Amino acid sequence: MTTKFSNKIWIFGELWCPDTTRVMELLNFLKIDYEWVDSGKDEKARKLVIKTAGKYKIPVVFFPDGSYLIEPSDNEVIKKLNISSEKLSEFYRRKSCI
DSSP states (O other): OOOOOTTSEEEEEOTTOHHHHHHHHHHHHTTOOEEEEETTTOHHHHHHHHHHHSSOOSOEEEOTTSOEEESOOHHHHHHHTTOOHHHHHHHHHHHHTO
16 A cells, blocks of 8 residues: 655654654654654544554554555664664664763
8 A cells, every 4th residue: 555645754643652752753863854643633544544554553654655664663764764774873872861
């Protein structure tokens, strides 16, 4: 299944979900623009998550090319974005200093 979402990354999830906030923190660190949709409050978004993941699994991250990742690890996100693992190491180092 592919879904086109303009030229941005879209994250469907909820703020109580540590996986959702982790992906958002990673993209913020990488200075990558994205849109976030609260799929717990938006019924259309919730239905799209279920249709995409087969059940309600968050986050679902949609990419401009129509691909998506369901509950992605940080490694899956940086691989999809073609970013070096060194950046991920830097993210973890900075996060541990907070």
